[in-house]
Every structure is written in structure tokens, then in C-alpha cells.
Amino acid sequence: MYTSITEGVRGIAAGFAMTLRHLFRKPITVSYPEEKRPLPARTRGAIILTRDPDGNERCVACYLCSGVCPVNCISMQSAERDNGRRYAAWFRINFSRCIFCGFCEEACPTLAIQLTPRFEMSRKTPLDLLYEKEDLLVNHGGKNSDYNYYRRAGVAVTGEKGTHIGEQPPVDTKTLMP
Amino acid sequence: MVFYWVVGFILLVIKLGAALLALLLCAAYLVLAERKLLARMQIRYGPNRAGPFGLLQPIADLIKMMAKEDVIPEGADRMIFRYAPAVAASCAMLIFAVVPFGNSLTLWGYRIPLVVTDLNVGVLAVLGLSSLGVYGVALGGWASHSKYSLLGAVRGVAQMISYELPLGLSLVPVVMLSHSFSLVDIVDRQSIWPFIFIQPLSFAIFFVSAMAEIKRIPFDLPEAENELIAGYHTEYSGLRFGLFFLGEYVTLVTLGSLTAVFFLGGWHGPFLPGVIWLLVKIAAVAFIMIWIRGTLPRLRSDQLMNMGWKFLTPVALINIVVTGAVLLMISA
Ligand code: SF4
Ligand code: SF4
Numbered sequence A: 001m002y003t004s005i006t007e008g009v010r011g012i013a014a015g016f017a018m019t020l021r022h023l024f025r026k027p028i029t030v031s032y033p034e035e036k037r038p039l040p041a042r043t044r045g046a047i048i049l050t051r052d053p054d055g056n057e058r059c060v061a062c063y064l065c066s067g068v069c070p071v072n073c074i075s076m077q078s079a080e081r082d083n084g085r086r087y088a089a090w091f092r093i094n095f096s097r098c099i100f101c102g103f104c105e106e107a108c109p110t111l112a113i114q115l116t117p118r119f120e121m122s123r124k125t126p127l128d129l130l131y132e133k134e135d136l137l138v139n140h141g142g143k144n145s146d147y148n149y150y151r152r153a154g155v156a157v158t159g160e161k162g163t164h165i166g167e168q169p170p171v172d173t174k175t176l177m178p
Numbered sequence B: 001m002v003f004y005w006v007v008g009f010i011l012l013v014i015k016l017g018a019a020l021l022a023l024l025l026c027a028a029y030l031v032l033a034e035r036k037l038l039a040r041m042q043i044r045y046g047p048n049r050a051g052p053f054g055l056l057q058p059i060a061d062l063i064k065m066m067a068k069e070d071v072i073p074e075g076a077d078r079m080i081f082r083y084a085p086a087v088a089a090s091c092a093m094l095i096f097a098v099v100p101f102g103n104s105l106t107l108w109g110y111r112i113p114l115v116v117t118d119l120n121v122g123v124l125a126v127l128g129l130s131s132l133g134v135y136g137v138a139l140g141g142w143a144s145h146s147k148y149s150l151l152g153a154v155r156g157v158a159q160m161i162s163y164e165l166p167l168g169l170s171l172v173p174v175v176m177l178s179h180s181f182s183l184v185d186i187v188d189r190q191s192i193w194p195f196i197f198i199q200p201l202s203f204a205i206f207f208v209s210a211m212a213e214i215k216r217i218p219f220d221l222p223e224a225e226n227e228l229i230a231g232y233h234t235e236y237s238g239l240r241f242g243l244f245f246l247g248e249y250v251t252l253v254t255l256g257s258l259t260a261v262f263f264l265g266g267w268h269g270p271f272l273p274g275v276i277w278l279l280v281k282i283a284a285v286a287f288i289m290i291w292i293r294g295t296l297p298r299l300r301s302d303q304l305m306n307m308g309w310k311f312l313t314p315v316a317l318i319n320i321v322v323t324g325a326v327l328l329m330i331s332a
Helices: A002-023 A064-068 A103-107 B002-041 B057-067 B079-097 B121-142 B146-178 B183-189 B201-214 B236-264 B274-295 B301-331
Strands: A047-049 A074-080 A085-092 A113-115 B105-107 B111-112
Touching: A002 B002, A002 B274, A064 A074, A064 A103, A074 B121, A103 B201, B002 B057, B002 B079, B002 B236, B002 B274, B079 B121, B079 B236, B121 B146, B121 B183, B121 B236, B121 B274, B146 B183, B146 B201, B146 B301, B183 B236, B201 B236, B201 B301, B236 B274
Parallel strands: none
Antiparallel strands: A047 A113, A074 A085, B105 B111
């Protein structure tokens, strides 16, 4: 009984001491508009359409991002260039509906569409949040600057097996060594 | 004769206005102080955008509350719903009428007591008004036609009735010591020794019951956010919600001043004028209440009732008996 009382009193006193001590500590708040915290590179913010190392548009207008988007905010029209490669004639993201889930980035086979850490994109009217291809397209490769889809896929394999970019050498079935 | 009457009336109006203004200002800035202090206890900054150090925050809040839509839910008892916040707020403000905030002033030969009204049954008026405040909660919750409001109101009524008893009983020794129900006399009695030194137990009981009476953490069951959304004022919005909110903080100021009057010697104090001392004491009581709010978790309903009925009330009764016996021994 006696020990339980002292224990209780000590527990409560410790709580009061803690709050009193915190009263004189410097707050740990980051005052946002004045101070900005550096965000991780993979933060999901404003979306960009990137280019491959040769400076060509990566997007092949496959509609996968548009198909996977849970809120259907990506729309585009595919077209074909003279060399037979596809591209998006127009490409539009409605950011007033986008929930920044990042599914489009996951679905994209060419790493064209990417989310960036920039998040300050609020506007006065929803119409200003309609981003066209010109607004989305950037002049760099984003997170994977040396990836080029057409060097890996859609080209005839001429060399030996296992010599293509990113291809593993074939497994030797005659040996058990790893 | 008529002249005295008119002068008296004008004086009363001036005193009323000054007291009300001071009370509302105190309450508004108490909200800010509470938010700031709580924030610092949680290592945050608190409101700091409106004006320097967020000092204009109460005004911004007021404008926001006035600009909001005043929603009356479907199925609500419209008339009771409309008047309940006024009951809560006005009961809280009326209590302040009997609190003396200084020695009597002498102006052009007239003696002006610095209290709105010096009721000879001041203590009873205080207790009566704080009981009436229950109606604001009960009617507001009942008229809202919402389960959360009703649950909050039921809890509020149960809690306030249970704690009314120890609150009243803890004041009986004070009345016995000062031989008067008038708050002015009670303060005058404490010019040398505040009653907190003579009646520490009474003070503790009063303080705990007062905190339960104004429904603050750890006794905030009627508005327990994580169970009842906002309790009895869940359905209120705009200025009506503002009135409930204001009533709460006015009660906090009033209870701070009552604690000062009953136990801390009211406006008595060395060097500084009486009003300043009273303000300092109110601020001290308010700070302790905020500190408690920043530290303790909420009690459970049954713990709350147990504490009120099985602990505070009997202790208060024993305290009365002991005080009476000691007073008799001294006078014999
Ligand atoms: S981030 Fe999600 S919601 Fe936004 S465009 Fe991509 S898939 Fe659609
Ligand atoms: S951005 Fe990627 S997924 Fe979307 S259409 Fe272009 S290539 Fe396909």
C-alpha cells in the first residue's frame, strides 16, 4: 500500500517534471514557409516526363500509366513517327485529381513518367492544374539519367547470347556450380 | 436622493462594463496562452502567425467563428438548441459579478467598492450559478438530436452534479472561518493569512472539483474527443460553438479568481495594487490548470465517479467536522 502510493506519486511527478522541462526547450518544429526541409529524392510530388540520354522523349504512349491510374487523371493520344516509333501527340495530367500514388511511375516501361519531390503546386483555380505535355516534359533523365529504352528493347539482337545491355549470361546446365 | 441613485446607477454600469470587458479579454487571451503553453510543453511553437507572437490570434478566431455558417441539425429542438450556449456562457460570466477585485476606491468623497455587487450570500450565488451552468451542457446535448451530444451531455450532467457536492462542501470551512457568505468579507479575512495555509485540504478538494466542474483534462469526459467527437457541442458551429468555448474559458478565469478569493487571499498582496495581485493569482491558477492538462491523461468514467463520491465528498465532510471542532475549542 505504502509503496504503491509512493510509486504513483513518483510517476505523476515525473510526468509533471517532463512537461515543465519541455516548456523551456527549443521547439523542434520546422516553420515551413521560412524553413524548408530537404525531401528524399523519391518523395512523390509533381510529375514530369523525362528524356533519354540522347535527348529523345522516352514516352512511347503505351497508355499503361493512364490505365493504372486509380483516379483516371492521365489522358493522351498516341501517334507514330516516320521511323515507326510511337509517341504521345498530346499528354495531359489533371493534377486536381492526381493523388500522387506513384502507380504511373511503377507501370511505365520506359521510365518516362516520374514523380519529383516538388510539391508546392497549388493554384487558385482547378483549370490551372491541367498540365499539358509542354508543362510536363523536361530536358533531363530524372532519376535514371542513363537509361535508354530503345537500346534494350525493340532492337534486333546481333551479338552472342548474354551480351545485350542488362542481360545475364545464359545458365550452363552442365554444371552444378552456382 | 435621485442624484445618488443616478450616480450609483452610472457607477454600476461602468463597473459592469469594465468587469465584463476585462473578463472577456482575459478569457480570449487565456485561450491563446493555453495554446501556446500546451504547444511549448509538446515542443511545438503554437499559434505564431497572426500578429507578433500570434497575439492577434484571438481576434482572428473571433472573426472566423462569426463568419462560419451557423448549422442547426435536422431533428434538433431548434429553440433549446439556440439558447443553450447562451445559458452556458452567461452563467459563467455572472459568477464574476460577486468577485471583488480590489480595495474600495475613494473618488470625490464617495466610497466605491471594487466589486460589481457585494452580495451577502455571494458563496451561495457562486454555487447556484455554477449549478445552473449544467443546464447549458444538458440542454445543448439533448437538443442536438445526436448520439454523441447526448452521451456527452449525460456524462457532463453526472460529472457536474457529483462534483458540485465536494465543491460546496470544501467551501463550508472557508465560510466557518470567515463568518460570512460575502466574498468581500472572505477576502478581508485573509489580509494576513490566506486560507490555503489554514485549510490546505479544503483547497485541494476545491481545486480538483473546480477542475471537474469546468470539464478540463483529466476530467474532460463530456467532450472526450476520441470517444465522443466533441461531446455535448458536437453539432454546434459558428458563433454558438464560440459561446460554449467562451463560456469554458470564462469559467476558467472565474474559477481562478474564486480560488484566489477563497484560498489565496483575493486581491491582498504586498507592494502591487490589488487588481494586479488578483490577475497574478488568476494567471497562476490558470497556469497550473494548463500544466495539468498538458501532463495528465483522461480519467475513466467510473474512476471519476469513484473519486467524487467515495473520496472527495467524505474527506470534505470530515474536514468540516474537524474544522468545526477546532473552532469550538479555540473559542471555548
Ligand atoms: S500518381 Fe497516381 S494518381 Fe497521379 S497520375 Fe500517377 S497514377 Fe494517377
Ligand atoms: S508515360 Fe510511360 S506508361 Fe505512360 S504512356 Fe508514356 S511510356 Fe506508357
